[in-house]
Amino acid sequence: MRRILFILAFIGIIASVYAAFIYAPTEPQMGHIQRIFYFHMGTVWVATIAFIIVFIASIIYLWKGGRKWDILAYCSAELGVLFLTLTIITGSVWAKPIWGTWWTWDPQLTTTFILWILYIVYLVLRASAGNDTKKAKYAAVFAIIAFIDLPLVYISVRVMRGISPVVFGPGGGGIAPEMMNALLINMAACTLLFIILLLERIDLERMKDAVAKLKLSEN
Amino acid sequence: MNKVWAIIKKDIVTELRTKELFSSMLVFALLVIVIFNFAFGFSVDLLDLAAPAMLWISFIFAGVLGLSRSFALEKEGNAIIGMLLTPTDRSLIYAGKMISNTIFVFIVGLITVLMFILFFNYGLTTLVPLIPVIFLGSVGFVSVGTLFSAMAINTKLREVLLPILLFPIIIPVIVSAVKLSEQVLDGNSLFAASFSLKLLVSFDIIFLTACTVVFEYVIDES
Secondary structure: OHHHHHHHHHHHHHHHHHHHHHHOOOEOOOEHHHHHHHHHHHHHHHHHHHHHHHHHHHHHHHHHOOHHHHHHHHHHHHHHHHHHHHHHHHHHHHHHHHHOOOOOOOHHHHHHHHHHHHHHHHHHHHHHHOOOHHHHHHHHHHHHHHHHHHHHHHHHHHHHOOOOOOOOOOOOOOOOHHHHHHHHHHHHHHHHHHHHHHHHHHHHHHHHHHHHHHHHHHO | OHHHHHHHHHHHHHHHHHOHHHHHHHHHHHHHHHHHHHHOOOOHHHHHHHHHHHHHHHHHHHHHHHHHHHHHHHHHOOHHHHHHHOOOOHHHHHHHHHHHHHHHHHHHHHHHHHHHHHHOOOOHHHHHHHHHHHHHHHHHHHHHHHHHHHHHOOOOOHHHHHHHHHHHHOHHHHHHHHHHHHHHHOOOOHHHHHHHHHHHHHHHHHHHHHHHHHHHHHHOOO
């Protein structure tokens, strides 16, 4: 099962590189730099899934308990931070030639940045709380509070910039079908990669638990 | 309700006897204002623009100082264990701690604003519309702060962790409170920024509810 997933992800990554660099047509206005967008969207998509998983797993952990939910939340948060970091980096690389700057404090970017910080804080809290299962609850509590907070952060950042709260303009208007395909391939490949990394990471955490148990039984 | 009141009374009596929380918060808030004053180099134009932000930064920093002591005090004499042993619902403990913290933070906020108005020559009339802003801001800030204070005290980093946890979460409070204070200091009514007002109130309601629900997981058998 794991092997099949691995092969699929491998093919997917190659296909996504092909789709982004060769298959998709060059965007007339932005030129080749637009191709980074496929990876950008792929990573941000995965980060979103990861943080939703953290939220749901945290609720279940508080509700029912069970180490596996805690592990799931932790591993997913770690990967979410990783993918969101990639999103921010690819976004900056794209923004430099297009907007002429690496970063602007536009509402969406600011919210993303705060999202990134929130989950880094989550990891700091994890590290500081130690391996104590009682204290794993803290992380779950923080994850829930952070997730509830996000829409409010988004609204408030808009208020700060004096922009009336209109969320998304009409999108996807003039996108070529090949571009859409390339985007979908990239998102699928990133998702596969995420699933594999998540499974591996969960295994690693389980092994750590097993080692800790063995050490205890030896003493 | 009696139980909540008992916790509030206990905190107020402790505070009246020691006065350590209150004085340190207040002095800290004033010091931040003084430091800002130096940093901006006495330029009046700049000061006018930065005034609301300055007010809230000093206020939030002082508040964090107070909140981090709130549960440290309980922890010191193992008073928290005594409190948990009483047949009290955990959410009532949260309510009691939250209300007493709000009272402290609110009073410190009031005095800070008063000093601020005197130092920077705003009319005394601006104080009245600022009171609800400070109150709503304190409630939002303390609702999450009390929860995180109980959490942070049991981690390795202890008090250091509290601001790291708290600041990213309370961004909506800071933004809306600064917007509202800006309007008030400009001499407008509060409702000139009615959207910020709504945002602040909804933050308070959402997080009071959420924190009451999750508090029991934080405090249990720690």
